[in-house]
Amino acid sequence: MCRSTYNHIPMKERFLRAILFLSLCIPAAAFGQSMTDTTEAEKPVVEARVAYTKPTEQVVVRIYPNPAVDKVTYTFPAGIQKHLLQVTDMGGRTILNLIVGNIGTQNTINTSAWRPGIYFVSINSSTFSKTFKLMKQ
16 A cells, blocks of 8 residues: 655644745735836835724734835824734744834834844734735745
């Protein structure tokens, strides 16, 4: 009887492989993210609208440039104070986990020490939660 070598792989690793496969196969637009056309002076911006306290209100969250080189900036409307910033790599390892206080609507993350690849940036507050896919060159 011939057995598949797939059965010896732990369930957690199979799950991570499936997520990696889906993230590479499904376009970003399917996750509610969009890429905007840019001029040479402007880098691509990933923008998402997420529910904000009341279902009728929306928060626009942007992260740019994408792909990032040395730094990435994220913005959201005024009124959001304390938030959690979490960055994980494709292997599920946490690269950055910060609680950010009331420092304004535009914040910068230093990415110069990160290895090239794909990262997931999660921004969570008491009123919204959003995760972006970020590419580091």
